[in-house]
Structures are given as structure tokens and as C-alpha cells.
Amino acid sequence: MSALQPALCLLAATCLADDGLRRGLTFHVPFDAGFDAESSADDPACRVRAGGKMVSPTTGPEMRLATDGKFGGCLVFPKKGTVRPEYAASRSLAYGTTDWSATVSVWLRLDPDKDLEPGYCDPVQIVGDDVKKGFIFLEWSKDHAPRHFRFAVRPIYHLWNPDAVGWEQIPDERRPMVKMEQAPFRRDRWTHVVFVLDHLNDHAAPPRARLHVDGKPVGVIQGHDLTFGWDPAAIRLVLGAAYVGHLDDLAVFDRALTDAELIIQIAPLTAWAKFGIEQRLTCE
Numbered sequence: 335m336s337a338l339q340p341a342l343c344l345l346a347a348t349c350l351a352d353d354g355l356r357r358g359l360t361f362h363v364p365f366d367a368g369f370d371a372e373s374s375a376d377d378p379a380c381r382v383r384a385g386g387k388m389v390s391p392t393t394g395p396e397m398r399l400a401t402d403g404k405f406g407g408c409l410v411f412p413k414k415g416t417v418r419p420e421y422a423a424s425r426s427l428a429y430g431t432t433d434w435s436a437t438v439s440v441w442l443r444l445d446p447d448k449d450l451e452p453g454y455c456d457p458v459q460i461v462g463d464d465v466k467k468g469f470i471f472l473e474w475s476k477d478h479a480p481r482h483f484r485f486a487v488r489p490i491y492h493l494w495n496p497d498a499v500g501w502e503q504i505p506d507e508r509r510p511m512v513k514m515e516q517a518p519f520r521r522d523r524w525t526h527v528v529f530v531l532d533h534l535n536d537h538a539a540p541p542r543a544r545l546h547v548d549g550k551p552v553g554v555i556q557g558h559d560l561t562f563g564w565d566p567a568a569i570r571l572v573l574g575a576a577y578v579g580h581l582d583d584l585a586v587f588d589r590a591l592t593d594a595e596l597i598i599q600i601a602p603l604t605a606w607a608k609f610g611i612e613q614r615l616t617c618e
Contacts, residue, residue, distance in 0.1 A: 335438060338506070338507075340480065341434060346581065355587070355591070355595055358437075358438075358556070358587040358588050358589050359373070359585060359586075359587055360373075360374070360375040360425070360426040360427075360428065360525075360586050360587065360588045361373065361374045361375065361421070361423065361426035361427075361571075361585065362374075362375070362583075362584070362585045362586075363378075363380070363405075363421070363583075363584045363585075364403075364405065364407065364582070364583055365399055365403060365407045365408050365409045365581075365582055366403075366406040366407040366414035367407070368380075369391045369399070369409070369419055371389075371421060374421070374422075374426055375425035375426040375453060375588070376421070376422035376424060376425050376426050377421075377422045378421075379421075379422075380419045380420070380421060381421075381475070382418065382420065383418070383420075383440070384418050387563060388420070391417070391419055392544040394417070395412065395413065395415075396411065396412065396416070396572060397409065397410070397411055397412075397415070397417045397419070397574065398410050398412065400580070401510065402580070402581040403441075403580070403582040403583070404443075404524045404583055405582065405583060406443075407582075408443075408580050408581065408582035408583075409573070409574075409582065410580050410581075411574045411577075411578050411579060411581070411582045412578070413451075413578055414450075414451040414455075414576050414577075414578055416425060417574065418573060418574050419570050419572070419573045419574060420570045420571065420572050420573075421570060421571045422569075422570055423460070423569050423570055423571045423586065424566045424567060424568075424569040426571075426586045426588070427569060427571075427586060427588070428588035428589065429564070429566050429569055430535060431534055431566070432537075433533060433534075433536040433538075433539075434531060434533070434534040434535045434536070434562070435530075435531055435533060435589050435590040436530075436531045436586060436589065436590070437528060437529070437530045437531070437582070437584070437586070437587040437589065437590060437596075438460075438529050438571075438584075438586050438587075438590060439484065439528045439583070439585045439586075439587075440457070440526075440527050440528075440581060440582075440583065440585075441524045441525065441526055441527070441581070441582040441583050442457055442519060442524070442525050442527060442580065442581055442582045443519075443520075443521065443524045443525065443579055443580040443581075443582075444519055444520075444577075444578065444579025444580065445519065445520055445521045446474050446480070446481045446483070446517070446519055447479065447480050447481055448484050448521075449521070449563070449578045449579050450474055450481065450576070450578050450579075451576065451578065452476060453476050453577040454473055454474070454476050454574065454575075454576060454578055455474045455577050455578075456471045456473045456572075456576065456577070457472050457473075457573065457575075457576040457577045457579075457581060458471065458472045458527075458571070458572075458573060458584070459471040459472075459571070459575060460569065460570075460571060460572075461569070461570055461572055462562070462563075462564030462565060462568050462569050462570075463563075463564060463565045463568035464563075465488075465491075466490070466491040466561035467490055467491075467562060467563035467564050468488065468489055468490060468563060468564050469486075469488045470486070470487050470488070470529075470531075471484055471485075471486055472484070472485065472527060472529070473485075474526055475513075477502075478515075479517070480516065480596060482513045482514060482515050482517075482519075483513065483514040483519070483547075484511055484512065484514070485511065485513075485518035485543070485545040485552075485553075485555075486509065486510060486511040486512075487510050487511075487534070487543045487558075487560055488510060489510070489534075489558070489559060489561050489562055490561055490562065490563050491562045493558070493559045493560075493561060494510050494558065508559045510543075510555050510560065512543075512544075512545040512552055512553035512554065512555055512557065513553070514545075514552055514579070516549070517547065517552075518547065518548060524580075524582070526548050526549065527546070527547055528545075528546040528547075528596055529544065529545050529546070530543065530545075530546070530589075530590045530591060530596070531590060532544070532590040533562055533590075534560045534561070535551055535562055537561075540556065541556070541558070541559075541560040542554055542555060542556040542560075543556075543560070546596050546597075549597045550597075551593060568602060571584070571586070578592075599614060
């Protein structure tokens with residue numbers, strides 16, 4: 335038995351324990367062999383904006399692939415730039431106009447206080463045809479030391495900002511946001527970040543959104559009307575807005591995973607997929 339095989343057997347046992355979880359994996363980009371998604375319920379092609387057009391990305395000074403990922407390869411943003419890889423994501427995120435639940439998982443490696451340049455930084459965004467119709471993002475704050483790590487779900491503009499003031503002018507307790515003042519990000523280790531959307535756009539059930547970091551619950555966005563007005567065809571995942579650091583193994587599930595699934599299974603599931611192992615792995 336190879337040194338790797340016991341770990342693979344553990345991954346297989348964990349994944350096989352919940353076939354529904356595996357079927358719920360609707361998008362996965364490992365960054366092992368390129369920028370495109372390995373699997374997607376939408377078009378798997380990665381695109382970047384250049385000259386007013388959407389084109390295939392290439393390696394350059396603002397974005398490249400590297401071999402020192404969490405499980406294999408990874409995406410690296412060496413410096414703050416304008417290159418932001420995008421992926422079509424309406425079906426992958428299972429967006430619904432009357433009920434929407436999904437889970438997004440990503441691995442990040444950086445020292446925010448040393449690596450990031452001044453200003454906001456969003457490693458992952460979900461965008462539609464207009465930010466005033468909705469906007470979801472992970473971000474680092476721009477003025478704090480240490481910089482706060484935050485997860486925000488901004489629905490239709492007037493719902494979260496009826497007074498039309500700046501984002502930072504709204505008190506934290508009134509913003510549809512979860513924040514970490516002391517987040518565990520470092521250059522020498524990977525940090526696992528997951529956010530869960532549960533019953534957004536649903537007026538029959540209370541909507542909420544949860545943030546987990548390294549398998550631990552951080553906070554919940556609730557008590558807000560989280561109604562979005564997006565054109566489903568325009569929904570995209572966007573990476574690396576002003577981000578400087580490593581990013582790996584972006585995965586999307588088409589439902590709200592439970593806390594137990596997040597802690598026990600989400601990291602092994604994406605790792606399992608990265609090894610390209612068949613479901614019926616046998617251990618001898």
C-alpha cells in the first residue's frame with residue numbers, strides 16, 4: 335500500500351457516505367492544468383475582460399498558475415491588478431427567483447496585512463447584471479489594522495441601503511454582513527472559507543447566509559430581506575478583485591450544506607475530486 339492510499343481511502347469513505355453531497359457538486363475548478371473549470375453545470379470556460387471583450391485568460395504579471403496549491407496546482411495573483419477571471423454560474427449556483435440556496439467553497443493563502451494593497455479586496459464575488467440588483471462577496475476591509483475579513487450579501491439596493499449612504503457609513507449591526515476582526519490567514523498555510531446561502535429570494539421561509547472558516551462557524555446574516563433582482567443569464571463568479579495571494583479549489587454546491595457536511599465532508603469532497611479518483615475506489 336502506498337503512503338497516499340490510506341488518505342485516499344479515508345476520502346473515499348467520507349464521500350461515499352453521502353452520495354447526495356457528491357451529486358450536489360455543480361462547479362469545480364482545481365487550477366491544476368488551466369483556468370477553466372474541471373466540471374460545471376454552466377459553460378466551464380474561464381473568461382477575463384480585455385478591450386471591452388470577454389476573452390480566454392493567459393498567464394501574465396497579474397495572474398498565473400502555480401504548483402504549490404492546497405491539493406495540486408493553484409491560482410496566484412502576484413500583485414493588485416485589473417485581471418479578474420469570471421465563470422458563468424447561474425445553473426451551478428442553482429439560482430432561483432423565488433427560492434435560492436447554494437454553497438461556495440474556496441481555499442486562500444496570504445497575509446492580508448502584508449500582501450494586500452490599500453483599498454477593498456474581494457477574492458470571490460457573485461455578480462449579476464447590476465450591483466444594485468444584488469451583490470455577494472468575500473472581502474477584506476480597507477482601513478482596519480489588522481484588516482477585517484468579511485462576508486456580505488447585498489440584495490436589491492433599497493433593501494439594504496434605504497438612505498443611499500456609503501457602505502462604511504452604515505453601522506456594522508445594520509449591514510447584511512459577517513465580519514472577522516482576527517482572521518487566521520497566513521502565507522505559510524491554507525485557510526478554508528465557505529459561505530452558505532439559504533432560502534434567498536424566498537418570502538415563505540426566513541433567508542439567511544452563513545460564513546465558515548476552517549470548518550468553524552463564524553456568523554450568520556439573518557433578519558434581512560435578501561431578495562435579488564438579477565437576470566439569471568448574467569450571473570457569474572468573479573475572482574481576484576484587488577486580491578494579492580494564492581487561491582485554490584473553488585467549488586460550488588447547488589444547495590445549502592449543513593454544518594456537519596461543512597465540517598466533515600466539504601474539504602475531502604473537493605480534494606477527492608482533484609485527485610480524479612473514481613467513485614468506486616477500492617483499498618487493498
